[in-house]
Amino acid sequence: MDGIFAADTWKKFSVCRGRRPWLACPDEQCQHHPRAVQRGASNLYFPVIESALSIPPWSDRLQEALGVYWEPIVNTFPEDRTKQIEFLAHGPLAAVLAELGMTPAQLAAEVERRVGQQEKINVSNLRLEEYRQFTGGTHVLGLDREFEIRPQTVPPALKPWFSRLVKATRLREVRAMTGFTRIQPPGDGATNIARLSVADNLGWLPAIEVRGEGIFLEMDAGRLAAWEMLPSVIARAAHINGHWIEEWRLRNGGTSMPPRSISPRSLLIHTFAHALMRQLTLECGYSSTALRERLYVADENEPMAGVLVYTATTDDDGTLGGLQRQGDPQRIERTVVAAIQAQMWCSSDPLCIEDMLAPADGLSLAACHSCVLAPETSCEEFNRFLDRAMLVGTPKAPEAGFFRSIAESEGS
Numbered sequence: 001m002d003g004i005f006a007a008d009t010w011k012k013f014s015v016c017r018g019r020r021p022w023l024a025c026p027d028e029q030c031q032h033h034p035r036a037v038q039r040g041a042s043n044l045y046f047p048v049i050e051s052a053l054s055i056p057p058w059s060d061r062l063q064e065a066l067g068v069y070w071e072p073i074v075n076t077f078p079e080d081r082t083k084q085i086e087f088l089a090h091g092p093l094a095a096v097l098a099e100l101g102m103t104p105a106q107l108a109a110e111v112e113r114r115v116g117q118q119e120k121i122n123v124s125n126l127r128l129e130e131y132r133q134f135t136g137g138t139h140v141l142g143l144d145r146e147f148e149i150r151p152q153t154v155p156p157a158l159k160p161w162f163s164r165l166v167k168a169t170r171l172r173e174v175r176a177m178t179g180f181t182r183i184q185p186p187g188d189g190a191t192n193i194a195r196l197s198v199a200d201n202l203g204w205l206p207a208i209e210v211r212g213e214g215i216f217l218e219m220d221a222g223r224l225a226a227w228e229m230l231p232s233v234i235a236r237a238a239h240i241n242g243h244w245i246e247e248w249r250l251r252n253g254g255t256s257m258p259p260r261s262i263s264p265r266s267l268l269i270h271t272f273a274h275a276l277m278r279q280l281t282l283e284c285g286y287s288s289t290a291l292r293e294r295l296y297v298a299d300e301n302e303p304m305a306g307v308l309v310y311t312a313t314t315d316d317d318g319t320l321g322g323l324q325r326q327g328d329p330q331r332i333e334r335t336v337v338a339a340i341q342a343q344m345w346c347s348s349d350p351l352c353i354e355d356m357l358a359p360a361d362g363l364s365l366a367a368c369h370s371c372v373l374a375p376e377t378s379c380e381e382f383n384r385f386l387d388r389a390m391l392v393g394t395p396k397a398p399e400a401g402f403f404r405s406i407a408e409s410e411g412s
Helices: 061-075 078-089 094-100 104-120 123-135 221-228 231-252 264-284 329-342 404-411
Strands: 046-053 148-152 162-181 207-219 291-298 304-313
Touching: 046 123, 061 078, 061 094, 061 104, 078 104, 123 162, 123 207, 123 291, 123 304, 162 304, 162 329, 207 221, 207 264, 207 329, 221 231, 221 264, 231 264, 264 291, 264 304, 264 329, 329 404
Parallel strands: none
Antiparallel strands: 046 162, 148 162, 162 207, 207 304, 291 304
16 A cells, blocks of 8 residues: 555556546546545545525414425415315314414415415525515514514614624524535535435435524625725735636636626625624633624625624524624624724734735635634635735725724724
8 A cells, every 4th residue: 555645656557437426427538547535535525515594484383384285285286275275274274373363364365475475586595585584674573483583773883884783583594415525625606516316306305403593794885885996905805716716717627707706795794704703702602613604795686795693503492592692782892893803913913914824725815713714614615715804904905904993993
């Protein structure tokens, strides 16, 4: 086995035959020599996980009661749907209707409304549906067991930067494994994802559900739009986006473009999420691995500029309320200010803020383990696309910091 991992060892053998049995697709043309990888290497298997929050009306008591009956109802011909609903209303769902104070006719009307609403949902962009729930107002308490939010007044000290503050007192997240990749981790629009089954119409996926709580913050659209136009901000985002395009083409070949670009907005919101999580671990008592980010970012069509920091557990009762309690206006003001102030100085400065510790792939700039990097389980982007300068600026370009005035006012 001596030298088996050396690059020159396998050049003595013929080139790869292009077989990829885990992808269940024809062999590809390959002119590269094979290479050895340890059987237990972490890059032999990357799970592809998709997650979604349970949001109204799909999280309320009625939808929970419909349960296994929902798919048969949806798949029934419209002209026969009323009869089926009436049968359920006088049978399996009678107790639920009594609890909710609904008549069979009201149930039929509500089901028809939800069937129509389901057809309008953009399944490929569930984040937008979640974002609308967080920014749409107060949910009626008591009727929903899986989703409960309580909008708060944004503290005056944070109003120039944030337009909305929401305490999520009850959340349910479903995480499902949809496939896996080998060698390269799954990325946006990845085409090398192996399916879990050879069946064409797989009706189920391995999944878990977790319950918890969180804090949602939405950034002010006007101030954000003005900041995004600054030349120093555009230049830093363009640098990372250029490396992102190079990596995409290296992985997928040709001159194709990635399905999204790395914008100043995405860098700002992502880096702020990491800074906020680091501060919350100090103030709430949660470990750094217990908190997770959920980013809501979009630049075109229906813009989004928000972040949900949350914690969740598989226990049916969820968590204990310590995180959402920090969403009180007075508490979150202190937390956000402290989080920004902490980013003004990194123990690895000046190397960090001068981008000298940036990773070799160029997908982050001013970011290291001493300031904004988070545990892999907490970050949606595998600790990529981070830049502390987007929060507080740099010595050469202080205006690049979206929150620069917060840090300076607190530090003066």
